[in-house]
Amino acid sequence: xxxxxxxxxxxxxxxxxxxxxxxxxxxxxxxxxxxxxxxxxxxxxxxxxxxxxxxxxxxxxxxxxxxxxxxxxxxxxxxxxxxxxxxxxxxxxxxxxxxxxxxxxxxxxxxxxxxxxxxxxxxxxxxxxxxxxxxxxxxxxxxxxxxxxxxxxxxxxxxxxxxxxxxxxxxxxxxxxxxxxxxxxxxxxxxxxxxxxxxxxxxxxxxxxxxxxxxxxxxxxxxxxxxxxxxxxxxxxxxxxxxxxxxxxxxxxxxxxxxxxxxxxxxxxxxxxxxxxxxxxxxxxxxxxxxxxxxxxxxxxxxxxxxxxxxxxxxxxxxxxxxxxxxxxxxxxxxxxxxxxxxxxxxxxxxxxxxxxxxxxxxxxxxxxxxxxxxxxxxxxxxxxxxxxxxxxxxxxxxxxxxxxxxxxxxxxxxxxxxxxxxxxxx
Numbered sequence: 190x191x192x193x194x195x196x197x198x199x200x201x202x203x204x205x206x207x208x209x210x211x212x213x214x215x216x217x218x219x220x221x222x223x224x225x226x227x228x229x230x231x232x233x234x235x236x237x238x239x240x241x242x243x244x245x246x247x248x249x250x251x252x253x254x255x256x257x258x259x260x261x262x263x264x265x266x267x268x269x270x271x272x273x274x275x276x277x278x279x280x281x282x283x284x285x286x287x288x289x290x291x292x293x294x295x296x297x298x299x300x301x302x303x304x305x306x307x308x309x310x311x312x313x314x315x316x317x318x319x320x321x322x323x324x325x326x327x328x329x330x331x332x333x334x335x336x337x338x339x340x341x342x343x344x345x346x347x348x349x350x351x352x353x354x355x356x357x358x359x360x361x362x363x364x365x366x367x368x369x370x371x372x373x374x375x376x377x378x379x380x381x382x383x384x385x386x387x388x389x390x391x392x393x394x395x396x397x398x399x400x401x402x403x404x405x406x407x408x409x410x411x412x413x414x415x416x417x418x419x420x421x422x423x424x425x426x427x428x429x430x431x432x433x434x435x436x437x438x439x440x441x442x443x444x445x446x447x448x449x450x451x452x453x454x455x456x457x458x459x460x461x462x463x464x465x466x467x468x469x470x471x472x473x474x475x476x477x478x479x480x481x482x483x484x485x486x487x488x489x490x491x492x493x494x495x496x497x498x499x500x501x502x503x504x505x506x507x508x509x510x511x512x513x514x515x516x517x518x519x520x521x522x523x524x525x526x527x528x529x530x531x532x533x534x535x536x537x538x539x540x541x542x543x544x545x546x547x548x549x550x551x552x553x554x555x556x557x558x559x560x561x562x563x564x565x566x567x568x569x570x571x572x573x574x575x576x577x578x579x580x581x582x583x584x585x586x587x588x589x590x591x592x593x594x595x596x597x598x599x600x601x602x603x604x605x606x607x608x609x610x611x612x613x614x615x616x
Contacts, residue, residue: 365398
């Protein structure tokens with residue numbers, strides 16, 4: 190007799206576990222499973238789920254009944270209580286659904302989905318504070334639920350950044366994830382405000398989030414805020430990019446100096462223009478930038494560039510030192526100053542003279558415009574005229590790049606925009 194009932198239970202459980210869907214006759218299979226194993230909660234759970242999918246009032250009423258029978262047979266299974274709560278809410282019994290969800294939370298407090306379902310029910314009931322207590326717990330337990338929780342917060346609180354911050358709570362990990370989410374949602378001001386609610390130690394520990402925010406502000410051409418972020422992320426003062434100054438102008442920090450992701454030298458070496466840091470030739474310090482040209486074709490130069498944050502409507506002088514060895518070309522290198530906001534050429538150096546020369550200083554005077562926040566220093570070539578081939582050979586060294594603002598010594602004074610955002614930072 191024991192074997193008979195054991196076989197019935199096993200058969201019913203197997204039918205429930207592996208039975209087909211509603212469209213393939215699964216409902217009848219599930220009912221057969223219930224008849225074979227009436228004391229097993231799994232067949233009733235399976236039947237209730239199938240009945241829910243028909244969306245008919247009669248089947249929904251039956252689903253609630255079968256979920257209730259399932260939880261009575263297995264009262265410690267939080268999954269059954271979650272589904273029971275969902276069916277109760279669908280049938281219009283929100284009060285009983287809340288009790289079911291709360292029981293699921295009690296059974297599995299460390300699991301995300303009981304909190305998620307309870308939080309959503311409370312949110313639909315207009316109990317926002319209670320709802321986000323549960324939704325925060327869900328987001329802390331399951332990273333895949335963070336984006337939906339953040340989306341709900343943005344829908345509920347709109348432009349109220351303080352409300353969003355309070356809804357997410359004090360968790361460092363959640364605030365960092367929310368910062369990243371706000372960046373992806375193009376709410377950069379809110380992301381910056383939330384970022385500035387972190388301590389200096391927290392900012393260093395969340396470096397990838399800060400770098401993501403930095404790159405987003407740079408891409409949005411809001412370079413003063415980007416500069417402030419780059420300074421916050423620098424490991425020490427000596428590696429902070431500074432307003433009105435060329436970063437690592439003498440190449441003493443080497444090519445891979447920290448802080449160069451946005452504000453720093455971007456050096457590209459190609460076979461036709463081999464770019465490297467040279468410790469054998471230099472004007473000042475102990476290093477210089479060396480470019481060895483070996484191209485028999487019309488080589489376009491975009492191998493050396495740097496972004497520098499500057500002030501608007503100001504006069505500047507850009508200077509550097511250059512040395513050449515057997516430079517031969519109809520289109521020799523030159524440096525250009527470009528407004529990064531709109532791409533306007535603000536100034537350019539004269540092309541280098543072919544041949545060999547010792548260290549000589551070159552200066553470019555230029556003025557920024559009303560909306561200028563940053564300039565790009567870049568190497569380029571003079572026009573080769575009618576020569577379609579325009580080869581270039583020889584070696585050039587550059588050193589001691591310097592930017593000076595007329596009437597003011599460059600320094601670390603925070604920008605007006607950065608000050609305003611810091612003052613308005615959340616928290």
